[in-house]
Amino acid sequence: MYIVFEGIDGAGKSTQINLLKEFLEANGLEVECVVEPTDSEVGKLIRRILQRPDSTTDHVQKTLGLLFAADRMLIMDKLSDDKKVILSDRSFISSLAYQEHADWIKVLNKYAKKPDLVLLLDLDVKKSVSRSSGEDEFENEEFLTNVRANYLEIIKDFNHEIIDANKGINKVSSDIKKAVAPHVGLCKDCIL
Ligand SMILES: Nc1ncnc2c1ncn2[C@@H]1O[C@H](COP(=O)(O)OP(=O)(O)OP(=O)(O)O)[C@@H](O)[C@H]1O
Numbered sequence: 001m002y003i004v005f006e007g008i009d010g011a012g013k014s015t016q017i018n019l020l021k022e023f024l025e026a027n028g029l030e031v032e033c034v035v036e037p038t039d040s041e042v043g044k045l046i047r048r049i050l051q052r053p054d055s056t057t058d059h060v061q062k063t064l065g066l067l068f069a070a071d072r073m074l075i076m077d078k079l080s081d082d083k084k085v086i087l088s089d090r091s092f093i094s095s096l097a098y099q100e101h102a103d104w105i106k107v108l109n110k111y112a113k114k115p116d117l118v119l120l121l122d123l124d125v126k127k128s129v130s131r132s133s134g135e136d137e138f139e140n141e142e143f144l145t146n147v148r149a150n151y152l153e154i155i156k157d158f159n160h161e162i163i164d165a166n167k168g169i170n171k172v173s174s175d176i177k178k179a180v181a182p183h184v185g186l187c188k189d190c191i192l
């Protein structure tokens with residue numbers, strides 16, 4: 001089972017993945033977490049580029065689209081272990097939302113694994129900017145407003161749940177557990 005967390009910067013993906021991992025393991029499931037960009041040499045290059053002042057320009061966005069596609073190929077083997085629940089912090093859906101909702105991104109990610117379930121943590125853009133470190137040039141209101149709009153359109157093509165990430169951490173966690181439970185054979189109504 002390959003479950004992907006998506007959402008704009010600061011939506012709570014890392015926080016919620018850790019809480020869901022604890023919950024699933026407490027219920028006897030084997031869980032592995034992955035994150036994009038990865039900690040590979042490609043991922044490290046990506047993170048350096050994200051901090052460049054020109055990272056939101058068209059040509060750098062196209063460079064990032066190429067690099068993200070290559071970076072995620074390096075973890076493809078991890079995503080196909082059917083004995084585990086794989087929780088991923090981002091996927092090729094981020095490339096569609098952040099770089100461009102276009103065929104060239106879909107072709108580049110032809111071999112990327114399609115998620116069994118996408119949890120879109122939908123957050124108000126102003127909250128995103130206020131929660132972000134400000135290290136990445138992406139973390140600005142105008143850019144993230146466009147990314148959020150892209151997500152709400154793109155997500156329709158996937159098996160998904162939209163989670164209101166504006167709520168408190170524990171309420172968001174409860175909503176996520178209820179959304180995931182039926183997909184992993186757990187009782188949804190047993191979750192507070
Ligand atoms: N529901 C919430 N309410 C208030 N603060 C939250 C909530 N969820 C997460 N936070 C806080 O917001 C910040 C970002 O959270 P987190 O790193 O989990 O988000 P993220 O989606 O992984 O971010 P990024 O995509 O930028 O890595 C952290 O300081 C975290 O404690």
Ligand SMILES: Cc1cn([C@H]2C[C@H](O)[C@@H](COP(=O)(O)O)O2)c(=O)[nH]c1=O
Nearest residue numbers: 009036037068090091094095098099138
């Ligand atoms: C996978 C992926 C990520 N991004 C962007 C989104 C974020 O602004 C940064 C780093 O991600 P993090 O969750 O903040 O650690 O990279 C992107 O533009 N395209 C992608 O495919």
